Amino acid sequence: MFKKVLTIGMLVAGTTAAAENSTITGSVNAKCTINTDVRGVYAQPTPDELTTVTADGGVMPKIRFDVALADAYLARVTWPNSFAASPSLSDTVTWTGEVEVAEVTDTAMSAYESNKIEYNNTTEFDLTESGTVWFSVTSTANYGYGKAFPAGSYTAIVVAECIAQ
Numbered sequence: 001m002f003k004k005v006l007t008i009g010m011l012v013a014g015t016t017a018a019a020e021n022s023t024i025t026g027s028v029n030a031k032c033t034i035n036t037d038v039r040g041v042y043a044q045p046t047p048d049e050l051t052t053v054t055a056d057g058g059v060m061p062k063i064r065f066d067v068a069l070a071d072a073y074l075a076r077v078t079w080p081n082s083f084a085a086s087p088s089l090s091d092t093v094t095w096t097g098e099v100e101v102a103e104v105t106d107t108a109m110s111a112y113e114s115n116k117i118e119y120n121n122t123t124e125f126d127l128t129e130s131g132t133v134w135f136s137v138t139s140t141a142n143y144g145y146g147k148a149f150p151a152g153s154y155t156a157i158v159v160a161e162c163i164a165q
Contacts, residue, residue: 031069032127032162037134038062040158042141047148051140060136062102063160067127074163075125079139080156087152091144098138099123105131127162135160 042050043057052058065075079097083089101113108129117124127133137158143149 030162031067032073032164033066034160034162035064035066036061036160037064040137040139040156042139042154042156044149048143048146049140050143050149050154052138053140060138061158063135063137063158064132065127065135065160065162066132067130067162070130071126071128072165073127074165075127075133075135076122076159076161076163077125077135077137078122078159079137080141080158081121082156083141083154084157085153085155087150087154089143089150091147093144094142095121096138096140096142097121100136100138101125101133102136103134105133109133 038059038061040052040061041059042052043059044050045056049056052060054060063077067073077099079095079099081095081097083093099116099118101109101116104110104112106129109131111128112125112133115126125133125135139156139158141154141156
């Protein structure tokens with residue numbers, strides 16, 4: 001009997017196993033990059049308005065998307081609806097804006113403008129082609145009702161994102 005217990009004890013002790021966790025790492029390189037080719041500048045055509053419209057003396061920001069993989073990304077560009085920095089403002093600011101395709105490297109990208117989706121102050125473009133597309137952004141801020149903007153520096157931010165689908 002003692003022999004049987006000893007044999008079973010040795011069998012159980014011999015069945016323990018060793019374990020090891022092995023880590024797998026990797027890097028993903030962006031197949032869509034974003035660059036600002038032209039920085040925007042506000043002009044003040046009237047005392048209560050700041051605008052990037054070229055006809056009014058402003059400079060529209062121009063944002064470049066370089067896409068290496070077609071049908072894999074969504075471009076999302078949001079024009080400003082507030083100032084990131086400004087003098088103290090005691091009245092409301094009304095914002096308007098527009099994002100448009102300015103230039104493309106492939107004629108198939110011309111459909112981006114007609115197929116864009118706009119909501120709130122955001123515009124989305126399905127990047128169905130590889131290549132480069134530039135977007136121009138119009139931003140206009142109107143202050144109060146017949147009130148002049150206070151003197152000082154004003155900064156607003158256009159947000160550009162390339163979202164993997």
